[in-house]
Amino acid sequence: MILIYVTCKDLEESKKISKRLLEKKLVACANFFPINSMYLWKGSINDDNECALILKTVEKKFNQIEEEIKKIHSYECPCIISIKIGKANKKYLEWIKKEMKG
Numbered sequence: 001m002i003l004i005y006v007t008c009k010d011l012e013e014s015k016k017i018s019k020r021l022l023e024k025k026l027v028a029c030a031n032f033f034p035i036n037s038m039y040l041w042k043g044s045i046n047d048d049n050e051c052a053l054i055l056k057t058v059e060k061k062f063n064q065i066e067e068e069i070k071k072i073h074s075y076e077c078p079c080i081i082s083i084k085i086g087k088a089n090k091k092y093l094e095w096i097k098k099e100m101k102g
Helices: 011-023 059-072 090-101
Strands: 002-008 029-041 044-057 080-084
Touching: 002 011, 002 029, 002 059, 011 029, 011 044, 011 059, 044 059, 044 090, 059 080
Parallel strands: none
Antiparallel strands: 002 044, 002 080, 029 044
């Protein structure tokens, strides 16, 4: 199992990306929440409100997910980071694996 962390311009974009990935059965679950981000971009410090998106899936789907996100994400250089999960409760892992087989 992996988590994929993505930052989006707003809640609407997070939901749009989540829905597309769920419909394509690339992720089993998506969580999104408002965040404030400070980052360097083209030589300037930016301070923006964004939305963080956490996607739950299996590692073999990462490349497909990355490509789908890039197709519809508004950012020129979106943050799409995979985080491998070492442990999780058995029943939850079984659910993720079951959903990702379809």
